[in-house]
Amino acid sequence: xxxILRQILRTGIVSxxxxxxxxxxxxxxxxLDTAMREKLGRALVIxxxxxxxxxxxxxxxxxxxxxxxxxxAIGIKFAASPRHADLLLVTGPVAKNMEVALxxxxxxxxxxxxxxxxxxxxxxxxxxxxxxxxCGRVANVIPVDVAIPGCPPTPLQLMQGILAAIAPPAxxxxxxSSPADC
Amino acid sequence: xxxxxxxxxxxxxxxxxxxxxTARVDATQLVAACNAARAAGRALVSLWGSDERDRDxxxxxxxxxxxxxxxxxxxxxxxxxxxxxxxxxLAAIYPxxxxxxxxxxxxxxxxxESGDARxxxxxxxxxxxxxxLRRDTPDRRFPTENEEYAFVRVEGDGVHEIAVGPIxxxxxxxxxxxxxxMGESVLRLEQRLGWKHKGVDRRFAGMGLAxxxxxxxxxxxxxxxxxxxxxxxxxxxxxxxxxxxxxxxLRALLLERERVANHLGDLGYLGNDVxxxxxxxxxxxxxxxxxxxxxxxxxxxxxMDRIVPGGVSVDLDAQGINALxxxxxxxxxxxxxxxxxxxxxxxxxxRFLTTGRIPPELALRLGVTGLAGRASGQARDLRxxxxxxxxxxxxxxxxxxxNGDVAARSLVRFAEINESLRLIGRIVDDLPPGELRSEVxxxxxxxxxxxxxxxxxxxxxxxxxxQDGKLRRGHCQDPSAHNWPALEHAVIDNIVPDFPLIxxxxxxxxxxxxx
Ligand code: SF4
Numbered sequence: 298x299x300x301i302l303r304q305i306l307r308t309g310i311v312s313x314x315x316x317x318x319x320x321x322x323x324x325x326x327x328x329l330d331t332a333m334r335e336k337l338g339r340a341l342v343i344x345x346x347x348x349x350x351x352x353x354x355x356x357x358x359x360x361x362x363x364x365x366x367x368x369x370a371i372g373i374k375f376a377a378s379p380r381h382a383d384l385l386l387v388t389g390p391v392a393k394n395m396e397v398a399l400x401x402x403x404x405x406x407x408x409x410x411x412x413x414x415x416x417x418x419x420x421x422x423x424x425x426x427x428x429x430x431x432c433g434r435v436a437n438v439i440p441v442d443v444a445i446p447g448c449p450p451t452p453l454q455l456m457q458g459i460l461a462a463i464a465p466p467a468x469x470x471x472x473x474s475s476p477a478d479c
Numbered sequence: 480x481x482x483x484x485x486x487x488x489x490x491x492x493x494x495x496x497x498x499x500x501t502a503r504v505d506a507t508q509l510v511a512a513c514n515a516a517r518a519a520g521r522a523l524v525s526l527w528g529s530d531e532r533d534r535d536x537x538x539x540x541x542x543x544x545x546x547x548x549x550x551x552x553x554x555x556x557x558x559x560x561x562x563x564x565x566x567x568x569l570a571a572i573y574p575x576x577x578x579x580x581x582x583x584x585x586x587x588x589x590x591x592e593s594g595d596a597r598x599x600x601x602x603x604x605x606x607x608x609x610x611x612l613r614r615d616t617p618d619r620r621f622p623t624e625n626e627e628y629a630f631v632r633v634e635g636d637g638v639h640e641i642a643v644g645p646i647x648x649x650x651x652x653x654x655x656x657x658x659x660x661m662g663e664s665v666l667r668l669e670q671r672l673g674w675k676h677k678g679v680d681r682r683f684a685g686m687g688l689a690x691x692x693x694x695x696x697x698x699x700x701x702x703x704x705x706x707x708x709x710x711x712x713x714x715x716x717x718x719x720x721x722x723x724x725x726x727x728x729l730r731a732l733l734l735e736r737e738r739v740a741n742h743l744g745d746l747g748y749l750g751n752d753v754x755x756x757x758x759x760x761x762x763x764x765x766x767x768x769x770x771x772x773x774x775x776x777x778x779x780x781x782x783m784d785r786i787v788p789g790g791v792s793v794d795l796d797a798q799g800i801n802a803l804x805x806x807x808x809x810x811x812x813x814x815x816x817x818x819x820x821x822x823x824x825x826x827x828x829x830r831f832l833t834t835g836r837i838p839p840e841l842a843l844r845l846g847v848t849g850l851a852g853r854a855s856g857q858a859r860d861l862r863x864x865x866x867x868x869x870x871x872x873x874x875x876x877x878x879x880x881x882n883g884d885v886a887a888r889s890l891v892r893f894a895e896i897n898e899s900l901r902l903i904g905r906i907v908d909d910l911p912p913g914e915l916r917s918e919v920x921x922x923x924x925x926x927x928x929x930x931x932x933x934x935x936x937x938x939x940x941x942x943x944x945x946q947d948g949k950l951r952r953g954h955c956q957d958p959s960a961h962n963w964p965a966l967e968h969a970v971i972d973n974i975v976p977d978f979p980l981i982x983x984x985x986x987x988x989x990x991x992x993x994x
Contacts, residue, residue: 300820301757311764345650349675351990353700353781358650359744360770363763377648392993394602394674395653397623398645424694428618429611430604430678448783449700451774 312367316453318460322443324436339372341463344382344406348399348435349392349425354416354449358386366452373459379403384411384462387439390422391432403439411462414444415455423448482548483515489553492926494719496712496867498551499928506567509544509557513572522547522859523573523846524930525939525956528583530613532561540564540589544576545928545939545956551865552930554941559589568594575846575961578672578992586612586680600673600993602626611681618681633659633667641975645674652989656978663974668967675993683953688714688921688942689788691950695940696783698955699991704730704737705933706955707786709940712867712929714788717922717944723914726790727868732803732906733782733791735899738934739810740769740781742892742899745986749889750821752980753830761817765810772806790916800907807900818893831886835969835981838883845968848961849936851985854891855883861932872909873902885984895934921948935959935988957991 345358361368368374376382379402391399403412414435417423422433435441445458482489482500487508489500504512516523524545531538539561545554559566568591570577581599583589588610590596601607603626610616633640638661645653655671679698683691695710696703708730715722743766750758770780777785777793785793795803821827837847839856852859856879862870863877878894880887921944929940936958945951962985969981 300816300823304761304816304820305757308761308764346646347650347652347675349677349990350652351697351700351703352652352988353697353703353783355650355652356701356744356781360763360767363767364760365764365767375650389675390677392675392677393604393620393623394600394676395645396604398653398674402646424697425677425679425682427620428678428681429609429620430676430681432620448697449781451780 311364312370313365315371316457318464319457320461322445322458322461324441324444341373341384342376342382343384343386344376344379345386346399346402348387348389348395350389350418354388357449357452357455360452361455379405382406384413386413386415387435388415388419390418390425391435391438393430393432396432396438399438411442412439413458413462414441416450417446417448420444420446482550483519485512485515494716495928497865500551501554504555504557506557509555510567512555513569516546517572523575526576526579527954528587528589529952530587533614540587542566552928565590565592567592570594573846575964578960597629600676602673611678628671630657630669637661654989660975665970665973665975668970670963670967672989673993675990679994680954683950686950689919691953692788693784695955699957699988701741702933702935703781703783704733704786705931705938708734709929709931709938711786711788713927713940713942714919716927717925717942718919720789720917720919722790723917724911725913726915728906728910729791730786731869732903733785735902736773737782739896739899740766741934742896743769746889746892748983752983753827755827765813772802788919794915803903803907807903811900814896832884834885834977835973835984836884837965837969839881841968842883845965846961847965849958850891851888851962853878854880854887856881861930861937873905875902885980888984923948957988959987960992962987
């Protein structure tokens with residue numbers, strides 16, 4: 298017990314302040330109305346779905362939970378079931394073998410729901426593109442609100458994108474970029 | 480030259496990073512070679528197929544089988560009939576050939592003479608007569624059909640099934656697990672994988688030799704350095720390119736940094752799975768420190784695309800060397816401290832010890848490779864057994880445990896962190912001066928192999944160019960493919976709540992073998 302306590306004291310608190318939302322990552326007009334967003338605040342529950350990533354993006358999603366980024370401290374946590382989630386965080390190009398599972402996870406998520414596509418693969422299909430085995434970007438299979446490019450995006454970029462999904466629209470809800478630029 | 484007294488004439492391939500041999504065989508010779516290799520305790524490295532029908536009117540398909548022989552990597556190629564491409568069931572000799580054979584059948588329409596012929600990568604998302612790796616197959620997508628996969632059923636009083644996945648209850652890759660349980664005990668686990676199949680092999684075909692490196696580095700992101708290095712070894716062998724010495728040393732530095740990063744993360748999650756969240760927080764903090772220095776010195780947290788055909792895209796100056804030295808010292812102190820906490824934590828040890836055991840004889844029989852193999856007494860680590868430069872000079876120590884349980888797999892990780900820190904120290908002390916990259920010009924109709932010990936186990940990349948010098952066939956073997964079946968054995972007689980812990984102690988890739 299004492300070595301553990303000593304180590305905790307020695308480490309101290311290493312958490313860093315969260316970044317601001319990055320409205321440039323928003324693809325569509327804010328789908329949550331103001332009242333909804335106010336209720337939600339930042340108490341957001343995420344369900345991660347790996348639709349065919351190389352697992353690189355997962356490394357960074359895992360990092361969100363480390364003491365430096367400490368995502369839970371700002372009220373955002375991961376759920377085990379899409380039925381408990383407000384937001385689906387989807388990685389990878391959508392493997393053809395995962396297409397049905399991804400659609401089912403989307404259908405199982407209660408409305409109103411948000412979808413954030415992660416990584417170059419989630420945004421465009423990345424190095425895997427479209428083929429007999431890959432449906433390409435996430436938006437080819439389910440509606441996407443925010444797309445975070447990067448291979449993989451860093452934890453800070455992930456946070457900026459997730460926060461953008463629940464932030465008030467930049468102005469008049471116009472989307473800052475089209476899916477094609479992502 | 481003959482090996483294992485086999486009446487086969489092996490040809491040594493020039494320009495490879497470690498000794499590599501090929502031979503063409505007939506079916507009888509292939510089976511004899513498998514039996515002899517098995518008897519000698521040599522490992523099966525990979526098995527894959529290729530379509531050669533475009534070469535001439537009589538050419539058909541080929542089956543390629545690679546082994547780890549004492550002399551080096553050995554690849555046997557068996558020509559198969561154009562219209563009836565059947566081959567003998569090698570899984571009867573090497574059980575880990577099972578899923579590799581089924582993959583070759585799914586992708587190329589090869590046929591097994593006998594044995595398990597269930598589909599593996601094909602999940603009823605394309606028709607049974609669509610073979611994506613045949614050269615005359617058009618690329619198209621089909622609507623999903625319902626699949627009835629023939630799981631093996633366990634019957635009896637009180638036996639019930641638990642089905643999990645493909646989407647799991649955490650931040651994990653997708654796969655399907657079918658448990659047959661009695662009370663809390665697992666009687667049997669059967670895996671159904673292949674969900675992440677993205678058509679990588681087909682994607683390689685037609686790519687430029689240099690361009691394939693990026694794709695290879697994204698087959699399993701947590702092993703991007705090892706994949707990129709193996710790919711580059713194969714490409715450099717084809718090009719006959721000489722890699723500058725400094726570049727080789729920097730490659731080893733990057734590979735050891737990848738090993739440490741993954742081991743740190745795994746040790747954290749292993750603590751977490753036995754309710755020691757403290758361990759997760761501490762090890763993930765160390766891993767974050769580690770990957771941040773990667774970003775500062777090399778421009779990428781996981782070192783993607785830093786190993787490039789011909790050499791490396793990064794360099795190290797005196798300041799960088801200093802930062803690396805200091806970090807190794809700091810991490811060494813912290814890991815020692817945490818290890819003594821893990822060692823003395825009764826609750827953790829109680830969950831780790833005897834859980835998920837693969838005894839050495841079983842590990843040998845199943846062909847368990849890499850880290851998990853070394854935790855079960857399999858003294859195989861390419862860095863020691865077939866060292867490419869600079870490992871022969873560095874002389875890495877092989878970490879070995881014999882209990883084959885969760886505790887053994889975490890001890891191997893601790894020992895390997897320790898050794899990698901030492902190797903990094905040696906690399907920065909003796910880093911030779913010189914160039915970072917040489918030119919890689921593709922050559923037509925050549926084969927090249929790359930074979931690297933990643934943090935999880937050995938990764939093989941086999942490439943072949945066509946007449947235009949572009950890739951004709953690219954095949955990558957992830958070590959996870961050999962170890963997934965071992966997980967099915969490791970959970971037998973364990974309780975269901977220990978499955979996540981056992982699974983984590985292997986930490987296998989889904990994307991790597993699904994390809
Ligand atoms: S974006 Fe990059 S890291 Fe993420 S899944 Fe794709 S290849 Fe892997």
